[in-house]
Amino acid sequence: MASIELTDVSVSFPVYSASTRSLKNRLMQSATGGQIRADAGGNRISVVEALQNINLSLRDGERVGLIGHNGAGKTTLLRVLGGIYEPNCGRVALQGSTVPLFDISLGMDQESTGYENIMLRGLFLGLTRRQIRAQMDEIAEFTELGDFLNLPIRTYSAGMQMRLAFAISTSVAPDILLLDEGIGTSDAAFLQKAGERLQRFTEQVSIIVLSSHDDELISSMCEKSVLMEHGQIIAAGPTEDILSEYRAKYGLSCIASGRSIITP
Numbered sequence: 001m002a003s004i005e006l007t008d009v010s011v012s013f014p015v016y017s018a019s020t021r022s023l024k025n026r027l028m029q030s031a032t033g034g035q036i037r038a039d040a041g042g043n044r045i046s047v048v049e050a051l052q053n054i055n056l057s058l059r060d061g062e063r064v065g066l067i068g069h070n071g072a073g074k075t076t077l078l079r080v081l082g083g084i085y086e087p088n089c090g091r092v093a094l095q096g097s098t099v100p101l102f103d104i105s106l107g108m109d110q111e112s113t114g115y116e117n118i119m120l121r122g123l124f125l126g127l128t129r130r131q132i133r134a135q136m137d138e139i140a141e142f143t144e145l146g147d148f149l150n151l152p153i154r155t156y157s158a159g160m161q162m163r164l165a166f167a168i169s170t171s172v173a174p175d176i177l178l179l180d181e182g183i184g185t186s187d188a189a190f191l192q193k194a195g196e197r198l199q200r201f202t203e204q205v206s207i208i209v210l211s212s213h214d215d216e217l218i219s220s221m222c223e224k225s226v227l228m229e230h231g232q233i234i235a236a237g238p239t240e241d242i243l244s245e246y247r248a249k250y251g252l253s254c255i256a257s258g259r260s261i262i263t264p
């Protein structure tokens with residue numbers, strides 16, 4: 001049984017070199033990003049409130065979309081769910097194994113070979129050595145990297161590293177899958193192949209959280225969505241209702257440029 005329970009979760013980032021001048025001008029409010037406030041001590045420190053009092057409860061079988069303007073907090077929320085960020089306050093309770101399909105190269109070592117990195121990244125994702133060994137040949141074949149897998153990955157291009165990281169991350173289906181629509185650079189043939197693999201992979205997952213600016217993608221994958229604004233969840237409900245609310249508020253669809261490997 002997979003589940004996600006976030007209670008009053010907040011994440012803020014102190015920014016030490018920021019000028020406080022603009023903060024004094026309360027008339028200037030930005031349309032994007034989290035809330036910026038001055039440090040309580042009156043120092044030359046600004047604090048970006050990326051998430052504020054987030055409450056979210058997801059159960060088996062749910063696929064939820066994160067919708068919101070640039071800097072609304074979607075990626076930060078995914079990183080909290082993936083254990084990459086610790087919240088400053090609040091409680092995160094997750095049940096089940098989790099795979100983040102973003103920050104996809106975390107846990108990989110530039111000096112180690114492709115094969116060694118399959119083991120490293122696999123362990124980072126919580127797989128056992130036995131699971132990784134059982135998947136090794138299939139992962140290697142999927143990457144189409146051939147003899148490069150015996151070389152340190154610092155010799156790979158960005159796209160080659162992405163192929164390797166993607167193949168490892170999608171080798172064993174987790175209970176909870178965290179997805180950001182744009183996960184890297186790849187050539188067209190690999191995008192197609194990756195899309196098909198991802199399709200099969202997502203069918204086996206219990207809970208999916210997807211952050212995207214693509215209405216069509218969110219509609220096709222997620223029956224439920226939340227609308228984020230300046231670090232807060234301001235609405236939650238059926239995806240079509242949330243998209244309508246977003247369009248009514250911002251006047252446009254939330255489609256952004258860039259090609260996604262996740263095909264609706």
Ligand SMILES: Nc1ncnc2c1ncn2[C@@H]1O[C@H](COP(=O)(O)OP(=O)(O)OP(=O)(O)O)[C@@H](O)[C@H]1O
Binds near residue numbers: 048050069070075077
């Ligand atoms: N490492 C960091 N240091 C300082 N501020 C950060 C950091 N990461 C994120 N932020 C801030 O947190 C807020 C939320 O950012 P986040 O990346 O979560 O937004 P997003 O909704 O994913 O945006 P986008 O749609 O543009 O990808 C933004 O105001 C951003 O400036």
